[in-house]
Amino acid sequence: MIDVCLLGTGGMMPLPYRWLTSLMVRYNGHSILIDCGEGTQIALKEKGWSPNPIDMICFTHYHADHISGLPGMLLTMGNAERKDPLTLVGPRGLTRVVGALRTIAPELPFEIRCRELSEAEESFSFEELDLQAFRVNHNVVCYGYSISLDRIGKFQVEKAKELGIEMKYWNRLQKGERIETEKGILTPEMVLGPARKGLKLTYCTDTRPTESIVSNAAGSDLFICEGMYGEADKQEKAREHKHMTFQEAAVLARKAQVGQLWLTHYSPSLTRPEPFMDEVRKIFPRACAGKDGKSMELRFDDEE
Amino acid sequence: MIDVCLLGTGGMMPLPYRWLTSLMVRYNGHSILIDCGEGTQIALKEKGWSPNPIDMICFTHYHADHISGLPGMLLTMGNAERKDPLTLVGPRGLTRVVGALRTIAPELPFEIRCRELSEAEESFSFEELDLQAFRVNHNVVCYGYSISLDRIGKFQVEKAKELGIEMKYWNRLQKGERIETEKGILTPEMVLGPARKGLKLTYCTDTRPTESIVSNAAGSDLFICEGMYGEADKQEKAREHKHMTFQEAAVLARKAQVGQLWLTHYSPSLTRPEPFMDEVRKIFPRACAGKDGKSMELRFDDEE
Numbered sequence: 001m002i003d004v005c006l007l008g009t010g011g012m013m014p015l016p017y018r019w020l021t022s023l024m025v026r027y028n029g030h031s032i033l034i035d036c037g038e039g040t041q042i043a044l045k046e047k048g049w050s051p052n053p054i055d056m057i058c059f060t061h062y063h064a065d066h067i068s069g070l071p072g073m074l075l076t077m078g079n080a081e082r083k084d085p086l087t088l089v090g091p092r093g094l095t096r097v098v099g100a101l102r103t104i105a106p107e108l109p110f111e112i113r114c115r116e117l118s119e120a121e122e123s124f125s126f127e128e129l130d131l132q133a134f135r136v137n138h139n140v141v142c143y144g145y146s147i148s149l150d151r152i153g154k155f156q157v158e159k160a161k162e163l164g165i166e167m168k169y170w171n172r173l174q175k176g177e178r179i180e181t182e183k184g185i186l187t188p189e190m191v192l193g194p195a196r197k198g199l200k201l202t203y204c205t206d207t208r209p210t211e212s213i214v215s216n217a218a219g220s221d222l223f224i225c226e227g228m229y230g231e232a233d234k235q236e237k238a239r240e241h242k243h244m245t246f247q248e249a250a251v252l253a254r255k256a257q258v259g260q261l262w263l264t265h266y267s268p269s270l271t272r273p274e275p276f277m278d279e280v281r282k283i284f285p286r287a288c289a290g291k292d293g294k295s296m297e298l299r300f301d302d303e304e
Numbered sequence: 305m306i307d308v309c310l311l312g313t314g315g316m317m318p319l320p321y322r323w324l325t326s327l328m329v330r331y332n333g334h335s336i337l338i339d340c341g342e343g344t345q346i347a348l349k350e351k352g353w354s355p356n357p358i359d360m361i362c363f364t365h366y367h368a369d370h371i372s373g374l375p376g377m378l379l380t381m382g383n384a385e386r387k388d389p390l391t392l393v394g395p396r397g398l399t400r401v402v403g404a405l406r407t408i409a410p411e412l413p414f415e416i417r418c419r420e421l422s423e424a425e426e427s428f429s430f431e432e433l434d435l436q437a438f439r440v441n442h443n444v445v446c447y448g449y450s451i452s453l454d455r456i457g458k459f460q461v462e463k464a465k466e467l468g469i470e471m472k473y474w475n476r477l478q479k480g481e482r483i484e485t486e487k488g489i490l491t492p493e494m495v496l497g498p499a500r501k502g503l504k505l506t507y508c509t510d511t512r513p514t515e516s517i518v519s520n521a522a523g524s525d526l527f528i529c530e531g532m533y534g535e536a537d538k539q540e541k542a543r544e545h546k547h548m549t550f551q552e553a554a555v556l557a558r559k560a561q562v563g564q565l566w567l568t569h570y571s572p573s574l575t576r577p578e579p580f581m582d583e584v585r586k587i588f589p590r591a592c593a594g595k596d597g598k599s600m601e602l603r604f605d606d607e608e
Binding site (some may be wrong): 012013014015016037039042045046062063064065067069071072075076079094097100101102104105119218253 | 316317318320341342343345346348349366367368369371372373375376379380383400404405407408409504517
């Protein structure tokens with residue numbers, strides 16, 4: 001199970017009752033945060049989730065509304081007596097930007113490790129999760145992120161019995177281990193059925209629509225995408241500022257055949273996103289306007 | 305009239321429903337902000353006051369909870385198309401710290417002027433206001449600020465007539481101007497009564513009690529002072545972290561013979577300050593526990 005919370009939905013500047021766009025992803029006792037603008041630590045507390053197990057923070061880019069909350073978040077994690085290292089991921093310049101911001105957070109009781117992205121697409125892992133960073137199209141270098149959890153095939157008891165595999169090996173085979181025994185080599189493929197559908201979510205903000213978004217979001221259970229403007233006539237403005245309209249986000253969701261679309265990163269001028277959603281759902285029916293604190297549990301198909 | 309709003313009352317970290325300590329002072333269409341932690345721009349919007357006329361931001365010191373909101377505040381002022389220069393005031397290192405934070409707010413449509421404080425006490429002015437910065441006692445260099453508005457004596461019509469001063473000079477004399485006429489020199493002293501009581505407020509946070517606070521806060525109409533801990537038994541902790549208890553702040557208020565005391569900069573562990581106030585008022589009766597958004601108009605005695 002992956003637990004997801006959209007901590008905020010604002011773009012450009014934090015507003016009363018609308019935190020800046022940020023996503024928290026929890027899995028197996030660990031958390032990943034994507035983006036950390038001014039106030040993200042308060043949004044997290046409001047949601048009731050703890051900053052203690054955040055082990056990785058990924059940044060889409062370094063505009064202030066996506067990173068200005070970092071010094072405060074680091075200090076709060078330090079005050080909670082964190083000792084484990086924290087990994088930061090982001091476009092080139094990460095070490096420089098984090099170093100500058102740490103002018104006001106110089107002393108921390110934990111190590112910070114920076115991973116700078118330089119390729120158009122980069123893969124890395126976090127616990128059992130696979131992360132994929134992919135470059136998008138904003139007025140500065142900016143990345144989207146996909147997070148996936150693969151699921152191997154079902155263990156076939158009958159097959160194992162048929163092949164005479166001793167029960168003591170079953171658990172290890174089920175976990176994907178290759179085992180050398182006195183009687184020969186046992187591989188998971190011998191006893192596992194076809195790989196089952198895993199979980200996937202994709203987050204991208206501050207970008208024009210791109211093919212890289214479609215290919216990386218493809219098949220996501222949840223696709224969280226910026227929608228800076230609800231009004232269709234803001235198309236030109238979206239193009240100029242390298243953002244998207246709700247409608248453009250919906251077209252991406254349809255092309256990528258995702259499970260659900262949540263919109264976020266609203267312009268401060270957009271007071272209420274809901275009135276635009278009927279039009280959006282004509283393009284992609286399973287779309288909803290993200291709200292601060294909106295959360296969801298992504299579960300395997302037959303998981304309780 | 306001086307308009308004062310305590311935008312937040314928290315210390316260390318912003319909390320849901322408690323912004324970080326910051327004070328906004330409005331006078332004659334201009335504003336001074338003292339301290340700007342994470343979320344201060346949201347607190348300001350919640351109060352309904354505009355960031356547009358902020359012409360000066362004073363910093364007590366550079367711990368993150370007093371300055372981390374600066375990049376976002378600057379960008380928001382820029383988005384509001386500010387063109388006038390902004391003056392920043394703070395202890396030595398201001399230019400370096402602001403420069404580092406501007407890594408994420410590099411482009412602004414207005415000029416930033418930094419005034420670094422280096423003396424134990426420094427005076428400067430802003431419009432008709434006199435500001436006094438005074439060094440206090442924290443674990444880094446930290447300043448308190450007093451803001452005063454003097455008031456000259458009342459114009460004495462009878463005296464002016466007696467001296468045969470032409471009416472065309474009255475207004476200029478009333479404003480304190482010295483005038484050379486064909487018949488001789490006219491001075492304000494000739495027609496003004498004794499100076500009347502002006503307005504004064506003092507703000508200090510992140511410090512142990514000091515004599516400099518007493519002398520600089522002396523006679524303030526409003527004294528806004530940190531009270532990190534309400535419990536009298538946190539005295540030792542206050543000393544160790546270079547903060548104050550409510551009781552210590554009240555003693556300062558009594559010594560400085562101020563009009564009112566507002567407490568602020570509460571520890572995150574202090575959920576409700578009110579239960580401690582009865583004890584505090586035994587030391588200084590006109591004390592109250594500051595609340596986010598608490599505001600007041602300071603007026604001259606006979607001002608409508």
